[in-house]
Amino acid sequence: MKTLPPLPAVALAMLSIQGGAVFAKMLFPQVGPSGATALRVGLGFLLLLALFRPNLRALSRADWRAIVPYGAALGIMNLVFYQALSRLPLGLAVTLEFVGPLGVALFLSRRALDFVWVGLAALGIALIAPHSANTASSVDPLGVALALLAGAFWAAYILLGGVVGRRVPGVTGVTAGLLVASVISVPIGVAHAGAALVSMPVLAAGLGVAALSAALPFSLEMSALRQLPARTFGIMMSVEPAFGALSGLIFLGEHLTITQWLAMLCVIVASAGVQLTQRRAERPLLA
Numbered sequence: 001m002k003t004l005p006p007l008p009a010v011a012l013a014m015l016s017i018q019g020g021a022v023f024a025k026m027l028f029p030q031v032g033p034s035g036a037t038a039l040r041v042g043l044g045f046l047l048l049l050a051l052f053r054p055n056l057r058a059l060s061r062a063d064w065r066a067i068v069p070y071g072a073a074l075g076i077m078n079l080v081f082y083q084a085l086s087r088l089p090l091g092l093a094v095t096l097e098f099v100g101p102l103g104v105a106l107f108l109s110r111r112a113l114d115f116v117w118v119g120l121a122a123l124g125i126a127l128i129a130p131h132s133a134n135t136a137s138s139v140d141p142l143g144v145a146l147a148l149l150a151g152a153f154w155a156a157y158i159l160l161g162g163v164v165g166r167r168v169p170g171v172t173g174v175t176a177g178l179l180v181a182s183v184i185s186v187p188i189g190v191a192h193a194g195a196a197l198v199s200m201p202v203l204a205a206g207l208g209v210a211a212l213s214a215a216l217p218f219s220l221e222m223s224a225l226r227q228l229p230a231r232t233f234g235i236m237m238s239v240e241p242a243f244g245a246l247s248g249l250i251f252l253g254e255h256l257t258i259t260q261w262l263a264m265l266c267v268i269v270a271s272a273g274v275q276l277t278q279r280r281a282e283r284p285l286l287a
Contacts, residue, residue, distance in 0.1 A: 004220065006227040010236045013220035017240070018247040020213030021090055023205055024082060025252060030202055031193035033082035038182075038189020038197065039206030041078055044214030045178035047207075051215055054172035056179070064176075066167050070160035071180020077153035079185055080146050087143030089254035091245025092128055095264045096144060098241055098271065099125065100151030104158050105274045113277055117270040124266030127259050174218065238271035 004012065024036040031039070048054070059067070085093045102121055106114050129144055164173040189197060196202060241264045248254035256264075 006224040007236070009220045009224040013217040013224070014237070014240050014243045015247075016212045016217045016220070018090065018094070018243045019251075020209045020211075020217075021085065021094075021244065022247050022251045023209045023212065025085055025090065027202065027205055027209070028082075028086055030199075031189070031196050033086045034079065034185075034191075035189045035193030035197055035202075036206070036209065037078045037082045038186045038193070039202070040082075040209045040213050041075060041178060042182045042186045042189075043206050043210035045175065045182045047210050047215040048171060048175045048178060048218070051219075052171040052175065054170070054175045056172065056176055059168065059172070059176060063168055063173075066160070066163045067173060067176045068180055070157065070164045070173075071177035072184060073153050073157040073160055074177050075181030075184035077150050077157055078181065079188065080153060081150035084143050084146035084150055087140040088147060089139075089245070089256060089260075090248030090252060091241060091254065091256055091264060092139060092260060093143070093147045093150075094244030095241040095267050096125065096128060096147035097151040097154060098267055099148060100154035101158055102267070102271045102274065103151070104155045105271075111277075114274065117273045120266050120273070121270040124263040124270065127263035127266065171218070178214070234275040235272050238268050238275065241268055 020040070024040060027036045027039070081093065081097055084097070088096075099121060102117075106118055106121075125148075128139065129141075161173075161177075164177065167173070168176070197206075245254075245256060245261070245264060249256070
């Protein structure tokens with residue numbers, strides 16, 4: 001089977017992830033953010049288990065000691081992000097959450113030039129942050145806080161994922177992490193949504209969310225990473241907030257102000273700048 005070229009594969013992966021977020025947000029009226037999280041994580045785990053058949057029984061206790069915090073960060077990150085998404089337009093939620101991996105790259109790089117990227121990212125956050133409840137550009141302050149918290153858990157997920165990746169390479173560690181995330185998120189989703197989660201229309205939509213958010217982008221990204229330098233991959237991923245904003249505009253009718261688009265551009269340029277100016281000897285962190 002012929003593989004997709006790497007650049008289209010990365011673009012399609014980003015579109016897939018944001019498409020999954022769009023479908024998830026459409027499910028909020030039926031099952032709420034917690035129910036949508038349960039469907040995404042739980043069905044995502046089952047999809048990866050069925051498609052890649054990883055041998056979870058072969059994992060040692062030491063492996064699970066690394067996987068459990070990684071999976072917990074993944075589960076909480078999704079729960080918090082979907083709560084933010086219920087209060088913010090998709091593009092803004094993705095932009096604010098993206099501060100997490102950007103912060104990891106900046107913290108571990110520690111070069112003088114990085115202060116420029118820190119300042120640019122901070123400007124982007126300041127432009128998004130709510131200023132007055134009476135202005136058209138105001139956003140939910142709790143939504144902003146939740147999106148930034150999701151970004152913090154994304155940062156933890158990256159750092160903990162590095163530990164897991166060194167111990168359990170390939171899809172096995174990711175699938176095991178999703179199992180842990182399911183143990184956390186599914187009971188919360190069931191408690192909030194109840195029987196609505198098992199209705200056929202909701203399950204079908206949830207399967208679409210899981211496929212778009214987990215199975216498809218994971219496969220595409222793994223294919224791209226085998227062909228692309230990690231730096232190039234990281235620079236391409238920097239435009240993901242724009243994909244989120246466009247998906248929100250086209251499918252959810254979420255219009256952003258010029259200031260909010262400018263804020264998003266600041267974060268995108270800061271993220272791409274970190275990758276572009278990274279020394280070749282340094283290990284890329286957003287790939």
